[in-house]
Amino acid sequence: MKTYSHLHEKLSKGEFAVTGECGPPRGANKEVVDKKIKLLKGFVDAVNVTDNQTAIVRMSSIAASVHLVNAGLEPVMQMVVRDRNRIAIQSDIMGAYSLGIRNILCLSGDHQKFGSQPDAMNVFDIDSVNLIRTVRDMRDTGKDMSGYELDVAPQMFIGAAANPFADPFEYRVIRLAKKIDAGADFIQTQCIYDMARFKEWIRQANDEGLTDKVYIMGGVTPLKSVGMAKYMNNKVAGMDIPEEIIKRMESVDKKDQADEGIKICLETIEELKGLKGVHGVHIMAIEWEEAVANIVKQAGLK
Amino acid sequence: MITASQKPINEIIKLVEPYKKVLILGCGTCVKTCFAGGEDEVAVLASTLRLSFKKKAMPIEVEEMTIERQCENEFIQEASEKMARNNVTLSLACGAGVQAMVKRFPKSIVLPGVNTTFIGIQESHGVFTEECSGCGNCGLGIFGGICPVTRCAKKLLNGPCGGSQKGICEINPETDCAWHLIIERLTSLGQMGNLRIYVPPKNWNTSFSGGPRKLIREDHII
Numbered sequence: 425m426k427t428y429s430h431l432h433e434k435l436s437k438g439e440f441a442v443t444g445e446c447g448p449p450r451g452a453n454k455e456v457v458d459k460k461i462k463l464l465k466g467f468v469d470a471v472n473v474t475d476n477q478t479a480i481v482r483m484s485s486i487a488a489s490v491h492l493v494n495a496g497l498e499p500v501m502q503m504v505v506r507d508r509n510r511i512a513i514q515s516d517i518m519g520a521y522s523l524g525i526r527n528i529l530c531l532s533g534d535h536q537k538f539g540s541q542p543d544a545m546n547v548f549d550i551d552s553v554n555l556i557r558t559v560r561d562m563r564d565t566g567k568d569m570s571g572y573e574l575d576v577a578p579q580m581f582i583g584a585a586a587n588p589f590a591d592p593f594e595y596r597v598i599r600l601a602k603k604i605d606a607g608a609d610f611i612q613t614q615c616i617y618d619m620a621r622f623k624e625w626i627r628q629a630n631d632e633g634l635t636d637k638v639y640i641m642g643g644v645t646p647l648k649s650v651g652m653a654k655y656m657n658n659k660v661a662g663m664d665i666p667e668e669i670i671k672r673m674e675s676v677d678k679k680d681q682a683d684e685g686i687k688i689c690l691e692t693i694e695e696l697k698g699l700k701g702v703h704g705v706h707i708m709a710i711e712w713e714e715a716v717a718n719i720v721k722q723a724g725l726k
Numbered sequence: 727m728i729t730a731s732q733k734p735i736n737e738i739i740k741l742v743e744p745y746k747k748v749l750i751l752g753c754g755t756c757v758k759t760c761f762a763g764g765e766d767e768v769a770v771l772a773s774t775l776r777l778s779f780k781k782k783a784m785p786i787e788v789e790e791m792t793i794e795r796q797c798e799n800e801f802i803q804e805a806s807e808k809m810a811r812n813n814v815t816l817s818l819a820c821g822a823g824v825q826a827m828v829k830r831f832p833k834s835i836v837l838p839g840v841n842t843t844f845i846g847i848q849e850s851h852g853v854f855t856e857e858c859s860g861c862g863n864c865g866l867g868i869f870g871g872i873c874p875v876t877r878c879a880k881k882l883l884n885g886p887c888g889g890s891q892k893g894i895c896e897i898n899p900e901t902d903c904a905w906h907l908i909i910e911r912l913t914s915l916g917q918m919g920n921l922r923i924y925v926p927p928k929n930w931n932t933s934f935s936g937g938p939r940k941l942i943r944e945d946h947i948i
Contacts, residue, residue, distance in 0.1 A: 506880070510927065532880050532887045537897045546880070550927040553884035558927075569927070587888030592909050598921055599885040605924065614888055661889035661896035 425564065425609070429526040429581035430498050431470040435610060435639040440697060441704030442725050443500060443612065443641060444468040444716050446492070448483035457483070457491045463713040467720045470498040470527060472612070472706070476507065479539025486520050493524040500583060501525045504533025509549035510558070514568050517559060521578030529583040529612065530555040534661060553606045556584055560607025584608035586640075588625035589618060589664040597628040600638075610639040612706040615656075616692055617665045626701045635701030642696040645708045646715050647685035650674045686719060693723045727756040727847070728820045729854045730763060730840040732771070739778060741837050742816055745786065748775070749812040750839065751805055751827075752792030753819035760854055762840045763818025765792040771818070771839070787812075796823030802830045809834050862932030862939065868920050870911035875928070877904035883925040 434441045444464045449456035464471050471492060475485040489499035501520055508516065517528065532552045536544045550558065558569055559582050566577040584603040588596055600611065616622045622642070629635050647653045650673040657665040669688065676684045689707075696702045705725070709715045720726045732738075742748045750768050758764025772790045779786045791808050794801045796819035805827075809815050814835045817824045820842040827836045844856035859876040865883075866873055875881050879897045886905030889896025893906040912920050930936065 532882060535879050535889075535897045537879075548881040549930065551880070551882045551884050552887075553924070554927045585888065590886065590888045590890050591892055591903075592886070592890070592906055595885060595905075595909050595921065602884055602922070602924065662887075662891065664891075 427526060427563075427579050427581040427609075429470075431500065431527055432581040432609065434469050435703055438703075440725065441470075441639070441641065442468045442720060443470045443472060443704070443706045444713070445472045445474065445706070445708045445710070446488065446499075446713070447474045447477060447711065448485065448488035450480065450482050452483060454491055457488050458495070460713050461492060461495045461497050464716055465495065465497045467717045467726055468707070469704075470500050472500040472502055472529060472708075475502040475504045475531070475533070476539075477502075477534065479506070479534050479536040479541070479544075481540060486516060486523070486525070489520065489525045490523045498527065499525055500527040500529050502529045502531060503555065504531045505548055505550055505552060505555050506533030506536065506546050509547050510569055513550070513555065514558065514562070517562065517578050517580065518574070521580065522576075526579070527581045527583060528559055529585065530559065530608070531585055538661065552584065553602055556582060556603055556606040556608050564607075581609055582607055583610045583612060585614070586611050587614040587662050588616075588622050589614055590662045593621075593625075596625060597632060597634070600629060600634055601632060604634055604638050608638055610641060610703075612641045613643040614662055615643045615645040615708060616696070617669050617688075619692065619695055621664075623699065626699055630701045639703040640701055641704040641706040642692075642699075642702050643706045643708060644689050644692050644696075645710060646689040646712065646719065647673055647681075648712055649678070649681045649685070652685075682715075686715060686722075689719055690723055693719070693725075697723075727759055727845070728822070729760045729843045729846045729856075730757045730818075730820050731760075731843060732762050732767065732818070732840050733838070735774060735778075738771070738816065738839055739775070741839075742775070742786070742814060743784070745813040745835075747787045747789070747812040747814070749789045749791060749805075749808050749815045750775075751796065751809075751815050751817050751819070752790075753796045753817070753823050754792050754794045757818060757820060757823075757840060758792075759848065761852070767818060768792050797826045799826070799830060802827060806831070859933070861928075861930070862936075863929060865925070865928075868923060868925070869908050870915060870917065870920070872904055872908045872911060874904050874908065877902075877907075881928075883928060885921070 446460045473485045473489045485501050489501040492499040530552050536546050559580050562577050563579050586600050653665050653670050653673050656663045693705050750772050752763050752768035768790050772788045775788050793804050816837050816839045818839045824838050845858040846854050846856045849855045890903040895901040895903045
């Protein structure tokens with residue numbers, strides 16, 4: 425497998441990699457993206473650019489990814505199967521590669537019911553496993569889904585998501601194995617707050633030999649306040665924040681809660697660094713990109 | 727069965743108000759079973775309309791009739807006389823029934839009195855659930871008899887998304903995660919191997935994506 429991704433290069437050297445996240449604006453303002461680029465550049469190896477996350481209409485992930493490319497920051501373009509059929513998917517992947525995008529994260533996507541336009545029709549022509557396979561087949565066979573030989577095949581470094589905190593737990597490693605078989609090169613996990621459960625998941629993945637076949641990046645999100653912790657626990661799909669974390673956030677003064685959130689985040693990263701089968705960390709500082717540089721420096725990752 | 731639910735009364739009134747003589751035509755099979763358009767519902771709707779028109783002093787006559795199935799010519803014929811003496815027919819059949827009537831009586835105005843919802847079953851009395859999308863390419867064999875195309879909100883064919891919590895789908899606390907059910911059932915059947923089967927992209931050509939479908943049985947064409 426040959427790619428032109430710096431993230432791939434770093435992971436393949438066995439170095440602990442760091443990715444960040446950039447949510448495009450709800451509008452056509454490039455300056456919002458530029459501001460986030462300034463906060464992240466130099467501190468992370470690549471930045472995920474979300475694709476209409478939580479089904480709220482935003483600047484496209486391809487366009488925002490190109491702004492990153494132009495600024496010298498490597499994007500991981502997220503792509504969901506909610507809004508595109510297989511024709512649009514393949515077309516967008518080719519277009520994205522031609523624009524300099526070298527990493528893709530393949531996702532199902534949040535259901536539009538959560539979003540700003542719940543009346544929309546969804547697509548789900550293919551699922552996320554088949555999206556992974558499509559990108560892999562384009563890269564490794566040089567052909568599109570119809571078997572047509574492409575003149576230049578997109579050489580993407582392919583990512584997928586895993587949620588060790590969703591149910592049924594016993595199935596989560598089987599699902600991971602399916603994504604690896606389909607062609608996932610790296611995995612970014614859902615935010616880790618329940619370290620015991622994450623350790624059990626990674627142990628199962630190690631036992632199945634999966635962590636030798638894929639780079640796993642543990643997901644972390646610093647909590648800004650106890651309100652955010654409660655909101656994420658109750659309202660965000662697939663998110664599970666243990667009671668003890670919420671209590672810990674509650675136990676400090678409101679003005680110190682953001683610092684406490686960063687402290688929790690740093691402790692999680694420290695544990696992840698010591699775990700067999702974990703190859704990096706994915707920091708999702710949601711609308712709090714200012715925190716990333718601080719976390720990366722304090723965690724000794726730069 | 728095909729399920730349906732009656733349209734809101736104000737919408738029905740608006741639909742039939744422009745006419746002087748209205749036939750409410752029930753259908754005695756699917757919509758009767760789901761309490762949307764059988765004999766009983768025809769009677770209740772007719773009384774409601776008569777009362778409403780009386781209150782508004784509108785001289786609109788309402789006649790009632792229910793036939794066995796509006797989707798079969800054999801039964802449709804029975805309605806021809808009553809349809810002829812009314813200006814409009816408000817059909818309480820599913821969308822297929824309404825259109826079968828339209829095909830059989832090209833000069834009559836036939837209006838829908840129900841919203842057709844899905845192919846489903848009565849899970850418990852008064853509770854109906856969607857089970858089949860009629861995709862034309864059934865995969866129930868490998869999914870333990872539970873259809874992810876219909877019952878997973880994202881039509882996922884290779885396992886549950888990250889939003890499945892404690893057996894519940896992320897979109898609605900009232901909705902079971904289809905994949906949770908599939909996993910439970912395959913486990914209880916000792917068919918866990920199916921969970922590792924890779925399912926390729928679905929061919930939607932046999933579904934509505936291939937355009938309106940036609941089923942031809944050469945051996946039954948006379």
